[in-house]
Amino acid sequence: MSTPSRSYDRSWEEIENMLNLAVEKMNDWKQEFESCKSSKDADGMKIAARNYKALEGVIKTLKWTLGETGIKTPLE
16 A cells, blocks of 8 residues: 655645534534434435534544644544
8 A cells, every 4th residue: 555645735724614614514414314304214314424423523533633622532
């Protein structure tokens, strides 16, 4: 497996903007889950729940990257 090429040129502002976007998208998926739940769309609920949970991990990782208090590791 080759080593990925990394530029390390992201600004703190860019990371914070990505965090805000991820929070917005996570909230959208929560609303989608609730909508699917109301209409008894089990497949839609599964997709929304999966994407919501994935974004929780993204958000935790971005918060960890920014050094937010209380986030010791994004892996737990």
